[in-house]
Amino acid sequence: MIYTASPLAVGIFFAVVATVLGISFYFGRKTTSAKGYFAAGGTIHWSVNGIAFAGDYLSAASFLGICGMIAFSGFDGFLYSIGYLAGWVVALFVVAEPLKRLGKFTFADALDSKFNSKGIRLMAAISTLVVSIFYLIPQMVGAGALVTPLLGLPHWVGVTLVGGIVIFIVTTAGMKSTTYVQFLKGGLLIVFSIILVFMVVDRGVQDVPYEGYHDFITLEAELTEGSVTSVSDPAYTVAGEYTENGLHFVKLQRDGINNWWNLESGTGTLTEALTIVTLDDGSVLFNGAPREDQLFYSVGNMHRIMVDGEQVEEVHGLNVISFLAVIQESEVVRFVADVFTSGDEKVRIWYQKVTPGNEILSPGLKFHIDEGSSFADKMNFISLMLALFFGTAALPHVLIRYYTVPTPAAARKSTIVAIAAIGFFYILTLYMGLGAMISGVLDVESSNMSAPLLAQSFGTLMFAIISAIAFATVLGTVSGLIVASSGAVAHDFIDNFLGRKLTDHKKVVAGKLAAVGTGIIAILLGIAFKGMNVAFLVGLAFAIAASANLPSILMVLFWKKTTAKGIAASITTGIISALGIIMLSPSMYTRYGLEASAAPFPLDNPGIISIPLSFAVLIIVSLMTQEKGQPQGVN
Amino acid sequence: MDHGPAVEYHECEELLKYKQKAGLRLFFIYSGIYGVFVLLNTVFPSMMESVIFFGLNLAIVYGIGLILIAIILGLLYNHQCTKMEKRLDTSSSKSQGVSE
Numbered sequence: 001m002i003y004t005a006s007p008l009a010v011g012i013f014f015a016v017v018a019t020v021l022g023i024s025f026y027f028g029r030k031t032t033s034a035k036g037y038f039a040a041g042g043t044i045h046w047s048v049n050g051i052a053f054a055g056d057y058l059s060a061a062s063f064l065g066i067c068g069m070i071a072f073s074g075f076d077g078f079l080y081s082i083g084y085l086a087g088w089v090v091a092l093f094v095v096a097e098p099l100k101r102l103g104k105f106t107f108a109d110a111l112d113s114k115f116n117s118k119g120i121r122l123m124a125a126i127s128t129l130v131v132s133i134f135y136l137i138p139q140m141v142g143a144g145a146l147v148t149p150l151l152g153l154p155h156w157v158g159v160t161l162v163g164g165i166v167i168f169i170v171t172t173a174g175m176k177s178t179t180y181v182q183f184l185k186g187g188l189l190i191v192f193s194i195i196l197v198f199m200v201v202d203r204g205v206q207d208v209p210y211e212g213y214h215d216f217i218t219l220e221a222e223l224t225e226g227s228v229t230s231v232s233d234p235a236y237t238v239a240g241e242y243t244e245n246g247l248h249f250v251k252l253q254r255d256g257i258n259n260w261w262n263l264e265s266g267t268g269t270l271t272e273a274l275t276i277v278t279l280d281d282g283s284v285l286f287n288g289a290p291r292e293d294q295l296f297y298s299v300g301n302m303h304r305i306m307v308d309g310e311q312v313e314e315v316h317g318l319n320v321i322s323f324l325a326v327i328q329e330s331e332v333v334r335f336v337a338d339v340f341t342s343g344d345e346k347v348r349i350w351y352q353k354v355t356p357g358n359e360i361l362s363p364g365l366k367f368h369i370d371e372g373s374s375f376a377d378k379m380n381f382i383s384l385m386l387a388l389f390f391g392t393a394a395l396p397h398v399l400i401r402y403y404t405v406p407t408p409a410a411a412r413k414s415t416i417v418a419i420a421a422i423g424f425f426y427i428l429t430l431y432m433g434l435g436a437m438i439s440g441v442l443d444v445e446s447s448n449m450s451a452p453l454l455a456q457s458f459g460t461l462m463f464a465i466i467s468a469i470a471f472a473t474v475l476g477t478v479s480g481l482i483v484a485s486s487g488a489v490a491h492d493f494i495d496n497f498l499g500r501k502l503t504d505h506k507k508v509v510a511g512k513l514a515a516v517g518t519g520i521i522a523i524l525l526g527i528a529f530k531g532m533n534v535a536f537l538v539g540l541a542f543a544i545a546a547s548a549n550l551p552s553i554l555m556v557l558f559w560k561k562t563t564a565k566g567i568a569a570s571i572t573t574g575i576i577s578a579l580g581i582i583m584l585s586p587s588m589y590t591r592y593g594l595e596a597s598a599a600p601f602p603l604d605n606p607g608i609i610s611i612p613l614s615f616a617v618l619i620i621v622s623l624m625t626q627e628k629g630q631p632q633g634v635n
Numbered sequence: 636m637d638h639g640p641a642v643e644y645h646e647c648e649e650l651l652k653y654k655q656k657a658g659l660r661l662f663f664i665y666s667g668i669y670g671v672f673v674l675l676n677t678v679f680p681s682m683m684e685s686v687i688f689f690g691l692n693l694a695i696v697y698g699i700g701l702i703l704i705a706i707i708l709g710l711l712y713n714h715q716c717t718k719m720e721k722r723l724d725t726s727s728s729k730s731q732g733v734s735e
Contacts, residue, residue, distance in 0.1 A: 079676075081702070085705055086705060088705065093658035093662035094659065328686070361694060362694040363683055369676055371680065381673075381676070409720060412713060416712075419706055423705055424706075
């Protein structure tokens with residue numbers, strides 16, 4: 001799609017960025033100590049911290065990624081919302097108060113509180129950096145995706161812009177400004193998402209999403225021995241064909257423009273599709289023409305609308321229950337992606353697939369867990385849900401927020417505020433995603449843009465506000481991650497592992513230098529991973545966190561025989577096994593430009609193997625390294 | 636090496652044990668409900684399509700229910716802990732003054 005920047009959108013965007021920078025300057029002048037820089041002096045009120053938790057957590061993955069995944073895959077995208085929220089239960093009931101009691105700046109403080117072990121410090125610092133960087137990638141990808149339609153700038157500019165602003169925020173002020181930026185952005189995100197959802201359900205559902213929506217036509221094909229020889233409209237001629245796995249695509253030519261159509265299975269009907277074709281000479285055609293010709297449309301519409309058993313053309317003024325009930329009963333046109341090569345053309349195609357509402361609102365469109373799915377498919381799903389459940393309580397930027405409040409009780413209360421705010425927001429994602437799915441606004445090239453484009457269907461002002469908030473969302477989360485990384489480097493690695501007894505001031509300087517380094521790495525990776533769904537990428541960060549950190553946190557709290565060597569070995573195992581499985585997964589093989597089926601490991605999500613493995617290593621190594629008089633778990 | 640907490644406070648052993656026990660009990664309850672949800676999706680995915688009420692299917696009702704149950708259990712846990720903190724009158728609860 002071609003995006004053009006609107007002056008209003010640009011104005012609101014810069015107002016939000018200016019506000020964020022203003023907060024940073026204000027608090028930057030007041031932050032001088034390490035306690036102030038890394039933990040906001042432990043003075044944040046629990047209610048502010050709770051909403052800041054939400055601001056931290058409702059990242060690009062939650063807002064852009066989940067809404068996009070629901071818009072393209074229905075309920076399967078909502079499973080991410082459910083898993084992300086469920087993880088907070090582990091954080092609240094098991095981790096929040098004990099970690100607050102034991103730590104100071106980083107979660108390594110709590111792990112190492114009874115051991116004074118350099119091994120724990122080193123591994124915890126490495127783990128924090130690895131998880132933070134994996135979490136940073138999707139935020140940067142989300143930033144790049146946003147800036148293109150908002151400011152009319154290329155992806156890499158957006159990534160660099162976010163990276164630059166965040167490095168500035170973190171190096172000028174630290175945790176206090178980060179907290180207030182997240183508080184502001186978390187509050188705005190929830191308020192404007194509520195407004196957007198009410199607009200969506202009130203607008204309801206209609207056959208034609210809006211005036212000017214592309215009229216996708218169908219043609220009848222004449223088949224001879226399974227091949228299309230001609231079509232019902234003589235203006236079109238058959239120029240090619242491609243079949244695979246029950247799919248049959250036909251290249252038709254009209255007025256000198258070639259495009260691929262989908263022959264619907266078991267019928268002679270050809271339906272229009274969207275295609276991006278890369279030719280041997282490197283030129284790229286969008287629906288058979290250069291991008292500037294604007295033949296590549298926004299999509300997503302209803303096929304048949306049913307209300308109480310009767311078919312209607314449109315229905316308005318729905319509520320949060322009847323909106324879902326109408327979709328459940330009706331049929332939706334989804335655009336399903338496929339890739340193939342035909343002659344000198346590399347074709348990315350999105351073909352229409354009429355999908356009943358009950359399939360949209362139940363599992364199976366993304367995760368192959370319905371009847372007929374393989375054992376590996378089911379394990380992949382369980383693995384993801386396991387990682388989401390155990391990942392939240394092990395994310396470094398979530399864990400450091402327990403140190404910004406004064407007491408364990410305040411840590412608990414702020415976690416409950418966070419659960420309420422985040423849970424409420426995640427219910428809203430279902431409506432925003434489904435709203436985008438049927439509003440004719442989807443950009444098949446970027447699922448991440450679904451929520452902002454849904455807002456655009458209500459006018460430029462709404463688009464500008466939602467996009468600016470989404471951008472602030474990225475800023476807030478990235479700030480938190482970079483503070484966590486800088487704490488790991490300055491406090492855990494330099495101060496405690498290397499034993500360089502830094503003064504308070506030097507520790508802050510080291511933290512700021514680490515923030516610059518992490519920020520630059522995040523910018524480079526954000527450019528490299530352009531186009532991947534951000535919720536999927538965050539799912540990988542959760543898997544690494546759950547594998548590397550959670551076994552140690554839980555065992556040090558609840559198993560007296562835990563030893564320092566057991567913890568260090570468990571973190572090492574968790575990082576290596578989770579990263580190794582990800583690198584050998586089908587999704588990464590596709591990223592390398594190889595066939596997904598060639599991947600040596602069939603799972604995309606490593607949690608089901610790496611989490612138990614990390615637990616097992618901790619138990620075995622701890623049992624092997626028991627020493628009389630040695631300090632053990634803090635239970 | 637200064638590993639201590641950023642702010643000093645004190646909680647008695649009885650309170651710590653009470654909170655840990657209450658937290659673990661609610662954690663296992665929620666884990667069970669979440670585990671059944673994941674298993675139903677994996678083993679009986681077609682069951683999730685059954686319409687339960689108001690035209691909503693089991694997948695949606697259970698999914699939104701999981702989010703709401705997390706909020707309700709969180710409030711219940713806080714109620715239990717706050718009640719115990721007040722009863723034991725710890726310095727932790729005092730230190731937060733009106734905000735508590």
